[in-house]
Amino acid sequence: MVVRARTDSGGASTVRAARRWAGRRGPGTDARKDAGRRSAWTRGRVLAALAVLTAGLLVFHRAVPNSVGRLGSSLEAFLPWLGLVGVVLLGLALLRRSALALVALLLPVAAWTYLFGRLLLPGTESGARDLVVVQHNVSDENTDPAGTARTLADAGPDLIALEELIPPALTVYEKTLAPDYPHHAVRGTVGLWSKHPLTETRLLDIKPRGITETWSRALRTVVNTPHGEVAAYVAHLPSVRVGASGLASSWRDESAGLLGEAVAAEELKAVILLGDLNSTVDDRGLAPLTSRMNVAERGFAFSFPAVFPLARIDQVMARSGTVGHIRTLPATGSDHLPVAARITLD
DSSP states (O other): OHHHHHHHHHHHHHHHHHHHHHHHHHHHHHHHHHHHHHHTTTSOHHHHHHHHHHHHHHHTGGGSOSTTTTHHHHHHHTGGGHHHHHHHHHHHHHHHTOHHHHHHTHHHHHHHHHHHGGGGSOOOOOOTTEEEEEEEEOOTTOSOHHHHHHHHHHTOOSEEEEESOOTTHHHHHHHHHTTTOOEEEEETTEEEEESSOEEEEEEOOOOOTTOOSOOOOEEEEEEEETTEEEEEEEEEOOOOEEETTEEEOHHHHHHHHHHHHHHHHOOSSOEEEEEEOSSOTTSGGGHHHHTTSBOOSBOOOOOBSTTSOOBOOEEEEEESEEEEEEEEOOOOSSSSOOEEEEEEEO
16 A cells, blocks of 8 residues: 555656646747747848848939949949849848748849840841841951951841951951942941941041040941931940049040930931940940930840950940840950841831
């Protein structure tokens, strides 16, 4: 009886102790689970803030000031690449298991899609009023002008615009392109080759005031197409430089302003602009042109530098016309890639 009583007493004590332990563990475990669920919406606040900042830079890039080192233009030159920031943030958000950051990432995704999503769409079919054009800075250090000319002609364009033309390479371009492009015009270091007759060719003065040496880098001509007269402009804007004080683009911006004034004063309705503009269409430095002309609706066609293209600074624009899909052509002996586009005249 004594032994049994002790056994019963010990068993009852064990049961009571187990219940007390289970009571302490159960609520604590649930609390930790609740805390874990809540932390998915509280952790990753820094990532969420960076996602919101990225979206803000995409949407409000014009608000970034240009007064210090042309910071705004520097951002706009590589604006599409902000999409990679979103990819990095996505990886970090998944690593942190942050629901807050993942939701915040919807903002830069929506902003990037709104700005650049259309460029990923396929091009439209060709029409009766189309002109195929090629734009290429051939480089004054190109050691294979003949091969470059053949690469451009193989694309079968109606017009070929070239920059950095220097003798004796100019003679090679003229000879190589002559069979398929009997009409051409050259002024200074820029030129246009055409399957259609050219008239009224003249030098266009877009030289910034600060340049004192000889500088002829733009022309205007009239292309007599089967669809009517089209004013064609070929231009090579001044280069930009990156230094300790930031981006130096004042000459380029001034030259873009002069070119924009010339386009605005053009009497012909249809205008095509081809050139190395040393800037992207998102850069506010080209606003005198992009505010007056249509830019490519499809394709990124990053053209510079040729070894690892980061930006399209070779541009095709049109007034009273739509620039369809723009694409790059195979590399040549230049530090730029050629770009080709289809223009549909209104």
